[in-house]
Every structure is written in C-alpha cells, then in structure tokens.
Amino acid sequence: MKIYQIHNKYRYFGGEDSVVDEEAKLLRSNNHEVIQLIKDNSKDLYQLKDKFLALKNISYSKENIEILDKEILKYGIPDIVHLHNIFPLWTYSVFDFFKKKNVPIIMTLHNYRLIWEKLGLFNKDRDKYGYFQNSNIKSFIVSKLVNKRKDLLANVTKFITLTEFTKQEFSLKGIPENKLIIKSNFLSLTKSSIIPSLKKKNVIYASRISKEKGILTLVKAFEKIDIQLDVLGDGPLLKTIKKNNINHKIKFHGILSRDETSNFINRSKFIVIPSECYEGFPMTILEAFREGTLVLASNIGSIKSIINDRYNGILFEYGNKLDLINKVKWILNNPDQCDQIAINAKNEFNDKYSSKVNYQQLINIYEDAISDL
Numbered sequence: 001m002k003i004y005q006i007h008n009k010y011r012y013f014g015g016e017d018s019v020v021d022e023e024a025k026l027l028r029s030n031n032h033e034v035i036q037l038i039k040d041n042s043k044d045l046y047q048l049k050d051k052f053l054a055l056k057n058i059s060y061s062k063e064n065i066e067i068l069d070k071e072i073l074k075y076g077i078p079d080i081v082h083l084h085n086i087f088p089l090w091t092y093s094v095f096d097f098f099k100k101k102n103v104p105i106i107m108t109l110h111n112y113r114l115i116w117e118k119l120g121l122f123n124k125d126r127d128k129y130g131y132f133q134n135s136n137i138k139s140f141i142v143s144k145l146v147n148k149r150k151d152l153l154a155n156v157t158k159f160i161t162l163t164e165f166t167k168q169e170f171s172l173k174g175i176p177e178n179k180l181i182i183k184s185n186f187l188s189l190t191k192s193s194i195i196p197s198l199k200k201k202n203v204i205y206a207s208r209i210s211k212e213k214g215i216l217t218l219v220k221a222f223e224k225i226d227i228q229l230d231v232l233g234d235g236p237l238l239k240t241i242k243k244n245n246i247n248h249k250i251k252f253h254g255i256l257s258r259d260e261t262s263n264f265i266n267r268s269k270f271i272v273i274p275s276e277c278y279e280g281f282p283m284t285i286l287e288a289f290r291e292g293t294l295v296l297a298s299n300i301g302s303i304k305s306i307i308n309d310r311y312n313g314i315l316f317e318y319g320n321k322l323d324l325i326n327k328v329k330w331i332l333n334n335p336d337q338c339d340q341i342a343i344n345a346k347n348e349f350n351d352k353y354s355s356k357v358n359y360q361q362l363i364n365i366y367e368d369a370i371s372d373l
Contacts, residue, residue, distance in 0.1 A: 001027075001032045001033070001079045001080065001363075001366065002032075002033045002035070002075070002076065002077075002078045002079050002080075003027060003032055003033065003034050003035070003078055003079065003080050003081070003082055003366070004035050004037060004071070004075075004078040004080075004081040004082070004098075004103075005020065005023070005024055005034055005035065005036045005037070005081075005082050005084070006037045006038075006081060006082070006083045006084070006086065006090055006094055007020045007036070007037075007038050007039075007083075007084040007085055007086075007090075008038075008039045008040075008084075008085045008086055008087060008088065008089045008090050009038060009039065009040040009085075010085070014208070015110075015185075015280070015281075015282065015283040015284075016084060016085055016110045016111075016280075018258065018283055019084070019108070019110070019185050019283070020036075020038075020084050022186065022187065022188065022355075023082075023362070024036055025188075026186075026188075026355050026358065026359050026362075027359075027362075030359060030363075035071070035075050035078070037067075037068075037071060039089040039090060061089075061090070061091045061093045062093065064089075064090060064091060064093045064094065064097070065093055065096075065097055068094070068097050068098075072101070077101055077103060078103055079103075079104075079366075079370060080103065080104050080105075080106060080366045080369060080370060081094075081098045081103050081104070081105050081106070082106045082107075082108070082366075083105065083106065083107040083108070083156075084107075084108050084110060085110060085111075086107075087113060092153075095153065095155040095156060096155065098155075099155035102373065104157040104158075104366075104369035104370055104372065104373055105155060105156045105157050105369075106156075106157060106158050106159075106160060106365060106366065106369055107156050107158075107159050107160065108159075108160040108162075108183075109159055109160065109161050109162070109166060109170060109280070110162070110280045111280055112169070112278060114153070114170070114173075114175075153175070156179065157179075157369040157372060157373075158179055158180075158181055158365060158368070158369050159175060159179050159180050159181065160181055160182075160183045160365065161180050161181065161182055161183075162182070162183070162184055162185060162280045162281035162302060163182065163184065163280075163281060163302040163305035163306060164182060164305045165278075165301055165302045165304065165305045166278075166280060166281075166301075166302055167180045167182055169278070181365055183358070183361045183362065183365065184281055184306075184352065184353060184358070185280075185281045185283060185286055185353070185358075186286070186353050186354060186355055186357070186358035187283070187286050187287065187290050187349075187353065187354075187355070188354075188355045189290070189350075189354060189355070195292065195339075196269075196292055196293070196294065196338070196339040196342040196343065199266075199267060199268060199269045199293065200267050200268055200269060201227070201269050202227070202228050202229075202230055202268050202269060203222075203227055203228065203229050203230065203268065203269065203270055203271070203272055203328070204229075204230045204231075204232065204264060204265060204268040204270075204271045204272070205218060205229060205230070205231050205232065205233075205271070205272050205273075205274075206232040206233060206261055206264070206265065206271065206284050207232075207233055207273070207275075207282075207284060208233055208234070208235040209231065209233050209234060209235030209236070209237045209238045209241065210235040210236050210237055211237065211276075212275070212276055212277035213235075213274070213275055213276070213277070214273075214274030214275050214276045214298060214318065214319070215231075215235075215237055215241065215274070216237070217274055217276065217319055217320075217321050217324065218272055218274045218324070219241055219244070219250065220321050221321045221324040221325045221328070222249055222250065223249075224325050225249075225325060225328050225329070226249075227249070227328070227332070228249060228250075228251060229249055229250045229251070229272075230250075230251050230253060230264070230268070231250055231251065231252050231253065232253050232254075232255075232256055232261055232264060233254075233255060234254060234255050238252070261287070262287055262290075262291065265284070265287050265288055265291050265293050266291040266292075266293065268293055269293070269294065270288075270293060270294035270295065270296055270331060270338070270342075271284060271288045271293055271294070271295055271296070272296045272297070272324075272328075273285060273295065273296070273297040273298065273303065274297070274298050274316075274318070274324065275297070275298050275300060275301075275303065275318065276298065276300065276318050276319050277300070277301070278300065278301035278302065279300075279301055279302050279303060280302060281302055281306065282297075282302075282303070285297065285303070285306055285307070285313075286349065286353055288345070289312070289345040289346060289348060289349035289353065290346070290349050290353075291346075292342050292343060292345070292346040293342060294313070294314070294331065294338050294341060294342045294345075295307060295312075295313035295314070295345065296313070296314045296315075296316065296324075296327055296328065296331065297313060297314070297315060297316075298315070298316060298317070298318035298319070299315040299316065299317060299318055300318040303315075310337075310341065311341065311344055312341060312344045312345040312348050313341065313345060314327055314330075314331065314338075314341070315327075
C-alpha cells in the first residue's frame with residue numbers, strides 16, 4: 001500500500017510529532033511505501049514575511065496545490081492519504097486536492113483546533129481546550145481564519161480520535177459520529193524495564209512547562225512533600241519555577257531526547273501528569289505503562305478514558321493541590337499496592353497499546369476507507 005503521510009511539525013518536538021514518526025516506521029516495517037510530506041514551523045516560519053503569508057493562507061493555500069502536484073509526479077497517486085496536524089502550513093487545500101484525485105483521506109485528531117470556533121471567545125470552559133501561543137484572542141482569530149474553508153472537512157473519509165472522550169467531544173461539536181473511529185496512540189516495545197519494586201524513589205514530570213499542563217499546581221503541592229521532583233522539558237514558566245525553587249526539591253533536566261526520557265521514566269518510581277486542559281492521548285502515559293512506572297494523573301478529559309483509578313494508575317482532582325498531596329502520600333505509604341497497579345498498566349500496554357495491535361487497527365481503517373470509495 002502506498003501512503004502519503006502529511007504533517008506540520010511543531011516548533012518544539014512533541015507527542016504528535018512522535019506519533020507521526022512511529023506510524024511511518026511501523027508501516028514501513030510491514031512493507032508499505034510511506035511518503036512523508038512534512039512542513040516545519042521552526043524552519044518555515046523563521047522570517048516575519050513567512051509568518052504573515054502563513055496567517056494569510058491559513059485556511060487555504062494555493063501554493064500547496066503546486067507542491068502536491070510535484071509530489072504526485074514524483075511518487076504517483078497514493079492508495080490513501082493520512083493527515084495529522086495540517087495547520088498553519090498545509091491547510092484545508094490538502095482535502096480539496098486529494099478529493100479531486102479520488103484518494104481516501106484519513107485524519108487523526110490529536111488536538112481540539114477544529115472545534116475552537118464552536119467555543120466562542122468567552123466560554124467558561126475555554127481554558128481546557130488549549131490555546132494558540134497562550135492567547136485567547138489569538139486562538140479565536142486563528143479559529144475564525146481556519147474555519148473559513150471548513151466546508152472541505154466533508155472530504156475527509158474517516159477521522160481517528162484517540163479516546164472515547166475525544167470522540168464524544170468532536171461528535172457533540174458537529175463532526176458526524178459515523179466518521180469518527182477510536183484508535184489510540186502506541187509505542188514499540190523496549191528490550192527490558194526495571195520492575196516496580198526496584199525503581200528509584202523519585203517523582204518525574206515530563207511535559208511542557210506551562211500553566212495548562214498543571215505545573216503550578218504540581219510545584220505548590222511539592223512544597224509540602226518531602227521527595228525530589230525531576231522536571232523534564234521547557235516552556236514559558238520555566239524561569240518562574242526555577243526562581244521560586246527555594247528549598248531545591250525540584251531538579252531541572254531540560255529537553256531530553258525520546259530515548260533519554262524513556263530511560264528516565266523507566267528508572268523513576270512514578271510520573272505525575274497534572275494536566276488542567278483536555279489532552280489528546282499523552283505519550284508519557286504510554287511510556288510509563290510500557291516501562292511499568294506508576295502514573296499519577298489528573299481526572300480531566302481523555303485521561304479519565306485511559307486511567308482506571310487504582311487499577312492501572314491513580315487519579316486526583318485536576319487543579320486541586322490538596323488532593324494531589326494526599327494521593328502522593330498514599331502512593332508513598334502503599335508501595336505493594338502501587339507496584340501491582342504498575343504491573344497492571346504494563347500488562348494493559350502489551351494488550352492494547354503495542355505496535356502489533358496498533359498496526360492491525362490502522363490497516364483495517366485504511367482498507368475500510370478504500371472500500372468505501
């Protein structure tokens with residue numbers, strides 16, 4: 001099968017970028033031809049004029065039609081095209097182009113940008129859906145520009161959502177339910193992982209250091225807990241947190257490679273995911289499941305679809321510092337129960353989130369889309 005994989009990379013490498021790379025490797029390892037058409041924010045939006053053009057063409061780019069025509073001449077028409085993030089550089093023009101070529105289009109909904117416009121400017125739940133450059137106003141303007149050509153969404157054959165929660169959110173906001181399919185993220189297996197009882201007695205946070213990720217709630221909680229917090233990553237609040245790290249309980253490690261992050265998670269007793277926004281499917285949860293590392297996460301959005309409290313992880317009330325403190329203390333006081341929870345999570349990873357399971361799900365989606373033409 002010939003697959004065009006289309007994606008707009010983010011300025012800082014993140015979970016969506018990782019999923020794109022993993023899917024390409026998985027498909028190629030099963031003898032499929034994968035042509036990656038990748039644009040990169042950090043490279044293609046370097047100059048001010050480039051940023052202006054991207055904003056101007058954010059709903060529909062005629063230049064992309066010319067690019068895709070050249071790719072077709074070079075590689076031929078694909079059996080399927082799989083879209084991931086298409087904004088700001090690819091745009092809805094991709095839908096138009098491949099619909100005219102009679103190629104089925106699959107789109108993975110990693111985030112909630114397609115429904116930002118439905119939220120309005122002053123929705124009380126707006127914070128949960130994420131922002132463009134941390135600005136409510138900018139997000140609203142971008143959503144209006146993006147949705148100028150939302151009629152082209154009808155050209156998508158199937159949308160992949162990552163959890164039951166995200167499926168329901170997109171269905172409620174207007175995407176036909178019969179076009180929505182649940183397929184979770186996945187990871188390749190590692191050669192070995194440290195058994196839970198032998199892991200270090202440290203806590204790890206591995207995500208963007210920003211308000212919506214719950215980092216402020218986490219830091220305030222750990223002022224009351226006598227244990228080291230290892231922070232992996234970067235973000236707009238890094239300087240603020242470093243400045244207030246008076247008791248030196250927090251150790252900062254910066255941005256690590258994927259392998260370094262996985263090794264860190266493997267060695268750690270548990271990982272905290274304190275998100276206060278709706279996530280797609282946090283890759284750090286999968287990494288922890290795979291390595292047999294306990295997950296302590298906030299009970300918001302998709303996370304509640306992934307974590308079964310006290311079975312494959314521990315949940316706390318999002319934004320609630322006191323509940324987070326109590327759950328950390330419970331973990332520290334109940335090592336045997338927590339080791340079993342981590343083992344349950346590792347078993348669940350093998351059953352549901354391995355590359356073998358995911359490959360068959362993905363191919364079934366592709367084949368169904370082709371047969372629906």
